[in-house]
Amino acid sequence: MTTNTEFKAWRVEDVDGDYRGSEQTLSTADLTDGEVLIKVSHSSLNYKDALSASGNKGVTRAFPHTPGIDAAGEVVESKTGAPAIGAQVIVTGYDLGMNTAGGFGEYIRVPAAWCVPMAKGWNARTAMIYGTAGLTAGLCVQKLLTMGAKPEQGKVAVTGASGAVGSVAVEILANLGFDVVAISGKADHSDALKSLGAKEVVGRDALAEDKKPMLKPVFANAVDTVGGNPLAELLKQILPGGSVSICGLVAGPQLNTTVLPFILRGVNLLGVDSVEIPLADKEVVWTKLSGEWKCPKTEASAKDISRAELDGALKAFLKGESAGKIVLDHSRS
Ligand SMILES: NC(=O)c1ccc[n+]([C@@H]2O[C@H](COP(=O)([O-])OP(=O)(O)OC[C@H]3O[C@@H](n4cnc5c(N)ncnc54)[C@H](OP(=O)(O)O)[C@@H]3O)[C@@H](O)[C@H]2O)c1
The missing domain is CATH 3.90.180.10 (Medium-chain alcohol dehydrogenases, catalytic domain)
Structure with missing residues (x-):
């Protein structure tokens, strides 16, 4: 007792x-x-x-x-x-x-x-390597896939790429065959992001504020973990029909955007909540993370x-x- x-x-x-x-x-x-x-x-x-x-x-x-x-x-x-x-x-x-x-x-x-x-094959430490951040990264990827995201559509951006959510999203997407562009404020983290599978690593200035309402589309899809102005800029650079999963607010909770990315390019904004969703939905993603979406490099590092x-x-x-x-x-x- x-x-x-x-x-x-x-x-x-x-x-x-x-x-x-x-x-x-x-x-x-x-x-x-x-x-x-x-x-x-x-x-x-x-x-x-x-x-x-x-x-x-x-x-x-x-x-x-x-x-x-x-x-x-x-x-x-x-x-x-x-x-x-x-x-x-x-x-x-x-x-x-x-x-x-x-x-x-x-x-x-x-x-x-x-x-x-x-999850099968895991111990408590492995589960906590992923934790809420890994679960959230998995949910973000799952939403993109549900919307039909495919590697052949083009590059997928991940913001806050060196962070807890971002780094797992980079590795899952790279393992699924996507060309991942990791957007990171940490210049010294480029090699680490490439070792997780990022094809390119670019600085946060790729999402610096630009007064133009729309920009040249660069990314087919994206996972955004930072919110705020970087997300507003990212939405202007998504290819027609692309999707952006969003989960975070480290760059701010405000989203100052126009309707243009949505009505001119049919961009989909997909909200992700890992906290209050039904347990069964969490279990689906835990099972994937312990199997087909396993991230050996995240686990090792x-x-x-x-x-x-x-x-x-x-x-x-x-x-x-x-x-x-x-x-x-x-x-x-
Ligand atoms: N919706 C949900 O269920 C859910 C679940 C988990 C987490 N979250 C949220 O997701 C976000 C990320 O969580 P996390 O645990 O991954 O945090 P984290 O480890 O601190 O990662 C966030 C990353 O964002 C970048 N960043 C930090 N400040 C920034 C700024 N001012 N502007 C632009 N980029 C900035 C940094 O990456 P770089 O240096 O590489 O740019 C940082 O490492 C948080 O807002 C968290 O609350 C939501």
């Missing part, structure tokens, strides 16, 4: 408007009610965790709080029987790490309906960190300096 088990968590406190994270000892009795208690071995780092840890009230309303929108580990208590005690599970999205204590703690308690069985390294790693996200996939391993000291 694990009720009242003590555990370590990286918890953020509001000290007069200054949000500070540190390792603390908590008890499972402190966790909110839920059907399933999970001993978390690994979590994954996401931009949203950085927002939560820095006091963004759109993500986390009340502090102290344990962030971590992703978690993988073993079920140690189950009120429903499914998932059963001993099962390895993945939990991403819904309220995890937002206002429910998240994967930066060694235990989480959640509804059974948030738990996906571990993932970086493992300890709880003590979370603070620096999360700050890098807010500065747009983070690259690739970062996994929190609770067994690291």
Whole structure:
């Protein structure tokens, strides 16, 4: 019986408007009610965790709080029987790490309906290499494919290409045979993006603000992880009938565009939400990521960190300096 088990968590406190994270000892009795208690071995780092840890009230309303929108580990208590005690599970999205204590703690308690069985051939670390970012990249690719995207149509752009979502999108699309143009602000990351399979790497100035309402079409399709003005410029450069999957807002939540790309070129803008979609839809993409969409290079280049390294790693996200996939391993000291 694990009720009242003590555990370590990286918890953020509001000290007069200054949000500070540190390792603390908590008890499972402190966790909110839920059907399933999970001993978390690994979590994954996401931009949203950085927002939560820095006091963004759109993500986390009340502090102290344990962030971590992703978690993988073993079920140690189950009120429903499914998932059963001993099962390895993945939990991403819904309220995890937002206002429910998240994967930066060694235990989480959640509804059974948030738990996906571990994908075949994966362990908790592998699942967290992909995490919400990998799931989102998979959903973005899936939307493009559903709209009929094919490699022979031409180049596919990926913005924020060195980031957690972007880098996985680059590798999946390259493995599917697409000519990927990685758009990145990190000049020193060009080789890494090419090793993930990008055919070309171009700087963010490819999407610099241009007053013209439409530009020469360059890309057949695109995955956009940044939003804001770069997305508005990208839409002007999509070939007729092309599609753009969008998931992010690091360059801003506003989209100042005209209707022209949509009505003159029939461009499709496809919104992607990885958080609240039905569990069965998440499971479809997890299965693909563990099989036909597997990303061996992302898996090989993932970086493992300890709880003590979370603070620096999360700050890098807010500065747009983070690259690739970062996994929190609770067994690291
Ligand atoms: N809709 C969903 O369900 C969902 C799920 C997961 C993530 N997201 C969102 O997707 C976005 C990306 O998440 P992530 O975890 O991949 O974050 P990330 O690792 O920080 O990657 C974002 C990347 O965008 C680029 N970038 C940063 N600041 C920028 C700016 N001001 N202008 C243009 N590009 C900028 C950087 O890549 P380069 O240096 O290579 O340009 C950065 O690495 C976030 O907004 C996140 O909230 C949404």
